[in-house]
Amino acid sequence: MLSHVDVLESEAVHxxxxxxxxxxxxxxxxxxxxxxxxxxxxxxxxxxxxxxPFALLHVDxxxxxxxxxAYRDRVVAEHGLRLHVASVQEFIDDGRLRERxxxxxxxxxxxxxxxxxxxxxxxxxxxxxxxxEEKARAKERVFSLRDEFGGWDPRRQRPELWQLYNGxxxxxxxxxxxxxxxxTELDVWQYIAREKIELPSIYFAHEREVFAREGMWxxxxxxxxxxxxxxxxxxxxxxxxxxxxxCTGAVDSDAVTIEAVIAEITASRLTERGATRADDKLSEAAxxxxxxxxxx
Amino acid sequence: MTTTDMVGLAAASLLRFAxxxxxxxxxxxxxxxxxxxxxxxxxxxxxxxxxxSRHRGAAAPDLALLTDGLRAEREQGITIDVAHRYxxxxxxxxxxxxxxxxxxxxxxxxxxxxxxxxxxVLVDARNGVVEQTRRHxxxxxxxxxxxVVLAVNKMDLVGYAESVFAAIAGEFTAYASRLGIGEVTAIxxxxxxxxxxxxxxxxxxxxxxxxxxxxxxxxxxxTDPTTSAARFPVQYVIRPQTPGHRDYRGYAGQIACGVFRVxxxxxxxxxxxxxxxxxxxxxGTSVDLAWAPQSVTLRLADDLDISRGDLITPTTSAPPTTRxxxxxxxxxxxxxxxxxxxxxxxxxxxTVKAIVKDLPSRLSLDDLTHTPHPTHLTANDIGRITLRTSxxxxxxxxxxxxxxxxxxxxxxTDGTTLTAGMAGTSFAAPAAPVSTDGEWDF
Numbered sequence: 001m002l003s004h005v006d007v008l009e010s011e012a013v014h015x016x017x018x019x020x021x022x023x024x025x026x027x028x029x030x031x032x033x034x035x036x037x038x039x040x041x042x043x044x045x046x047x048x049x050x051x052x053p054f055a056l057l058h059v060d061x062x063x064x065x066x067x068x069x070a071y072r073d074r075v076v077a078e079h080g081l082r083l084h085v086a087s088v089q090e091f092i093d094d095g096r097l098r099e100r101x102x103x104x105x106x107x108x109x110x111x112x113x114x115x116x117x118x119x120x121x122x123x124x125x126x127x128x129x130x131x132x133e134e135k136a137r138a139k140e141r142v143f144s145l146r147d148e149f150g151g152w153d154p155r156r157q158r159p160e161l162w163q164l165y166n167g168x169x170x171x172x173x174x175x176x177x178x179x180x181x182x183x184t185e186l187d188v189w190q191y192i193a194r195e196k197i198e199l200p201s202i203y204f205a206h207e208r209e210v211f212a213r214e215g216m217w218x219x220x221x222x223x224x225x226x227x228x229x230x231x232x233x234x235x236x237x238x239x240x241x242x243x244x245x246x247c248t249g250a251v252d253s254d255a256v257t258i259e260a261v262i263a264e265i266t267a268s269r270l271t272e273r274g275a276t277r278a279d280d281k282l283s284e285a286a287x288x289x290x291x292x293x294x295x296x
Numbered sequence: 297m298t299t300t301d302m303v304g305l306a307a308a309s310l311l312r313f314a315x316x317x318x319x320x321x322x323x324x325x326x327x328x329x330x331x332x333x334x335x336x337x338x339x340x341x342x343x344x345x346x347x348x349s350r351h352r353g354a355a356a357p358d359l360a361l362l363t364d365g366l367r368a369e370r371e372q373g374i375t376i377d378v379a380h381r382y383x384x385x386x387x388x389x390x391x392x393x394x395x396x397x398x399x400x401x402x403x404x405x406x407x408x409x410x411x412x413x414x415x416x417v418l419v420d421a422r423n424g425v426v427e428q429t430r431r432h433x434x435x436x437x438x439x440x441x442x443x444v445v446l447a448v449n450k451m452d453l454v455g456y457a458e459s460v461f462a463a464i465a466g467e468f469t470a471y472a473s474r475l476g477i478g479e480v481t482a483i484x485x486x487x488x489x490x491x492x493x494x495x496x497x498x499x500x501x502x503x504x505x506x507x508x509x510x511x512x513x514x515x516x517x518x519t520d521p522t523t524s525a526a527r528f529p530v531q532y533v534i535r536p537q538t539p540g541h542r543d544y545r546g547y548a549g550q551i552a553c554g555v556f557r558v559x560x561x562x563x564x565x566x567x568x569x570x571x572x573x574x575x576x577x578x579x580g581t582s583v584d585l586a587w588a589p590q591s592v593t594l595r596l597a598d599d600l601d602i603s604r605g606d607l608i609t610p611t612t613s614a615p616p617t618t619r620x621x622x623x624x625x626x627x628x629x630x631x632x633x634x635x636x637x638x639x640x641x642x643x644x645x646x647t648v649k650a651i652v653k654d655l656p657s658r659l660s661l662d663d664l665t666h667t668p669h670p671t672h673l674t675a676n677d678i679g680r681i682t683l684r685t686s687x688x689x690x691x692x693x694x695x696x697x698x699x700x701x702x703x704x705x706x707x708x709t710d711g712t713t714l715t716a717g718m719a720g721t722s723f724a725a726p727a728a729p730v731s732t733d734g735e736w737d738f
Contacts, residue, residue, distance in 0.1 A: 001309065001518065002589070002590065003308065003309070004308055004309060004310035004389045006590070007310050007589060008310075009579070009591075010550060010579075010589050010590050010591040011550075011589070011591075013550070013579065013591040014531070014549075014550040014591050017531040017532040017548050017549070017550075017591070018531060018645070020532055021531050021532045021604045021645065045579045045580055046548070046579075046591070047532075047534060047548075048534075048577075048579075048580060049534070049536050049538070049540070049541045049544060050534045050535065050536035050537075050538075050541075050544075051536070051538075131379075131380045131382070132382040135379075138379040138380055138381065139377050139378070139379050145711075154377060155377070157377065158712070158713045159378075159403055159404065159406075159407045159628050159713055159716070160407060161406065161407050161410040161411075161702070161704065161716045162410045162411060162698065162699065162702045163411075163550075163699070164642050164643075164644075164702065164703070164704045166642065166704060166706055166711065166713045168640075168706055168710075168711025169711055170710060170711065181380070182380070182382075182391055184382045184384075186384070187389075269339040270339055270340050271340055271341060
């Protein structure tokens with residue numbers, strides 16, 4: 001009998017091959033976070049021994065962790081992949097976007113993302129989103145049709161039956177595809193352990209300078225922290241998610257191996273996003289509202 | 297956690313199940329209770345529910361808020377769309393398709409049931425089996441969900457009376473057997489009070505069966521792949537044309553059913569050409585055999601013209617190909633389906649043009665009566681259909697395979713998913729000739 005991880009792997013590979021078989025210009029979002037790393041690993045397996053038949057797209061907020069950017073460039077080179085970068089900083093520099101008062105750039109990603117999708121005429125965009133992450137994502141389809149503004153309308157989603165994914169779309173529309181829909185955080189880690197996938201070092205416990213804000217340990221940096229009155233200290237921490245530095249918090253941890261990380265998250269009483277994402281705490285429907293605007 | 301625990305978790309099986317219930321049967325509460333009592337709700341999620349419940353003026357945390365994820369759902373207190381929930385026990389991992397119970401969302405239950413290995417049908421103990429219960433049972437039967445659980449909820453409101461439970465379970469089981477549902481597990485519960493959901497009830501000594509969670513953990517999952525004919529829809533042809541793999545030509549896909557072995561004589565449909573499997577690549581390792589639902593790459597002895605949409609099958613069990621399809625359908629879209637409509641038909645990895653030739657009957661799920669030759673099917677209608685396709689398809693009866701017996705109809709102009717189809721006969725097909733008085737003989 002197949003284990004649940006085998007079944008999830010097999011289904012994700014099926015999704016990759018469906019998209020490669022039906023779309024003209026797919027692209028895969030790649031942030032250097034664990035979900036996109038697992039997604040890339042699955043894509044490499046799906047088409048082996050041939051190359052992955054699509055490029056990667058990174059939406060760079062300008063406030064990314066340096067370890068993660070280094071990792072990104074290393075895997076791109078190692079597998080001979082093509083990487084497009086959509087830069088939030090460029091959009092701010094030329095006046096198309098304005099910095100927010102709270103300094104977080106996560107919501108600003110939507111504009112460069114949609115611009116890149118339009119400019120390259122991508123018709124399918126793989127994202128590493130998982131339905132267990134958040135209650136609005138729990139409503140997400142594997143194939144999610146987006147209108148010409150990149151918008152998601154949860155009331156007008158296509159029903160999705162069996163494993164028959166409908167990728168039809170009009171010119172200007174595109175489809176977001178989520179091969180990891182049915183993985184949970186624990187599944188992702190178990191898969192990383194089984195496949196011996198290398199991750200950026202910040203996923204494992206290490207000493208680093210952090211300061212406290214609204215119950216999270218944030219990393220100081222050019223993005224605007226710490227503010228006055230916020231005290232920087234050295235702590236043993238790791239990251240459960242990796243995103244923009246301004247809104248991604250570290251957790252206290254001494255887990256230096258994959259096995260220790262799995263034990264830690266199994267025992268944790270907090271969800272991944274509850275523990276480490278500031279932007280989801282803005283309101284009860286923060287994620288739904290961002291997704292409606294085109295966020296992945 | 298010890299290493300042994302981790303190995304146990306990694307090797308655990310996966311059960312997909314769907315819940316169905318009418319609006320006020322307490323389905324969201326049952327799901328919330330299942331998640332809460334199995335310790336699958338984490339502190340920050342519970343905090344959010346408590347905050348939102350207080351905000352709404354509720355005295356106790358409303359567990360239904362755990363599952364209603366959209367703004368409009370929370371505003372109206374109803375579930376609009378299918379949501380997927382994930383939880384695990386040491387024995388098994390679960391994917392729950394939480395489907396809405398509203399009449400106008402029957403298509404959502406069809407959606408949830410299409411991949412489910414088990415369906416939980418919820419009944420309010422005070423009301424017993426109602427039309428909506430019969431509808432849910434019929435959908436589970438039509439979609440061939442292997443296991444059906446009847447959860448008789450709100451037992452606290454009928455004094456935990458065995459006689460009430462026994463009467464409802466008896467009526468439902470009799471109805472289910474008429475639909476061809478082999479076995480029903482009936483469980484008396486109170487989702488609100490927590491009786492028999494995860495923890496055995498202290499109020500119902502007369503009940504000796506499992507709790508809902510115990511049953512979910514122990515029900516057999518999957519079917520023995522060796523008992524069904526092997527089917528492999530070709531998804532994608534892999535041809536690296538790199539120095540190391542100059543002559544590599546592999547047919548990538550997910551095994552829909554059955555087992556494939558190196559050395560098998562296979563036919564490629566619809567062309568009917570034959571060859572022999574020389575290698576099976578299972579995502580990086582070379583294996584001698586593979587089975588459903590593995591995603592693999594097959595290599596054949598002969599260079600045949602094979603592309604996406606073809607079906608590889610052992611020569612000994614090849615299905616017939618046809619351009620005339622008869623099926624039971626559930627219409628999903630707001631725009632109606634009429635005789636003469638030109639549509640696209642997606643079956644496995646193949647999409648072809650098709651014309652709706654006839655709509656022989658429409659089924660009322662309430663009482664299983666038929667309306668012969670309706671002028672059209674509207675959203676949520678279940679009916680019989682005949683189609684003519686532009687190219688031959690290798691369809692199995694849905695009763696033999698949920699994978700190779702199912703299809704979608706798609707609007708060719710804007711891509712809307714119109715209709716879900718199940719090939720072959722089902723209880724939704726009236727015994728010929730269709731009687732006009734609405735009576736139907738099983």
